[in-house]
Amino acid sequence: MSTLQKVNLGTPPTAVDGDTVRGANTKANANVDVLNAQATLTSAAATITSAQALTAAHVGKRVNVNLASPGTINVPSAATMGLDGLVHLRNLGATAVTLAIAAGSGDTIALTKLNAGESASLDSDGVHAIGCLFRGRTNSDNEIVNGTLTVTGGFATRPAINGNTLWDTGNLPNPASSVGMTSGAAVPAGAVGQILQASQPSGGLTANAVTNVIAMTLPPGNYLVWTVAAFAVTSGSASDFTLGVSATSGAFTFPQYTSLAAAAVANTISSPMTNMNVSANTTIFAVARCGAAASINCRIYALRIV
Structure with a gap:
């Protein structure tokens, strides 16, 4: 200018x-x-109702755009606008308007879309750059970001997306508890995929007595629980070996597995997998029974699924 x-x-x-x-x-x-x-800006003579290229006559003017369907408006070249030249665009329509440089100009433009109801003032360096001097709002209180939104500060309150509150370190201290681990690293306590276990390397069973072999405490969560044991008859003979997980001491409260084998032989069995959902620290038991006196080597497992 x-x-x-x-x-x-x-x-x-x-x-x-x-x-x-x-x-x-x-x-x-x-x-x-x-x-x-x-x-002071005055409006151009005619409202633009079709996709087209603006001319030098639009420089220094308020240009009203009202397209019936999405289209492109090419702004004047930076050279045509001149140093500090300005065009103010107003989208009066209900559809978005794409903003583009003049064909063959080699210019750059800082704003590529005007949403319905938005206004923007574009200024020029007189060479090849067309910037956005300022930009108005849409027809509502809602903000639209066409590109990437970067916030370098913080939010005063936790935002919501489609009415759903976001998870962050304030309301979900360990996000892995919901998504698990896929990096190959050790699963942290409280995360999906964590395995709790306890063992009893050597224990004894009285003939036909339901016996607690192992007790283990589950923290709050949802688990798949099972137990594995090796039986060896120590006195007499037996052909039935029963193993299960229980929430009650000295009783089979969940489905158990019974193996029928030749008398007085060693036998290794696994109990059915049982789902346990607990809201507080809860003691569970590996429970076994044998038709004769036997020794038992047992381990109980709990896989966190929530």
């Missing part, structure tokens, strides 16, 4: 070395053009 010029009045009293009358008026006319370019 050009600058204002002063008339050279010359040296008094004759001023013969000053501007001529024509030269002074030429400067005055040029100043009028500069001031006109800086005057």
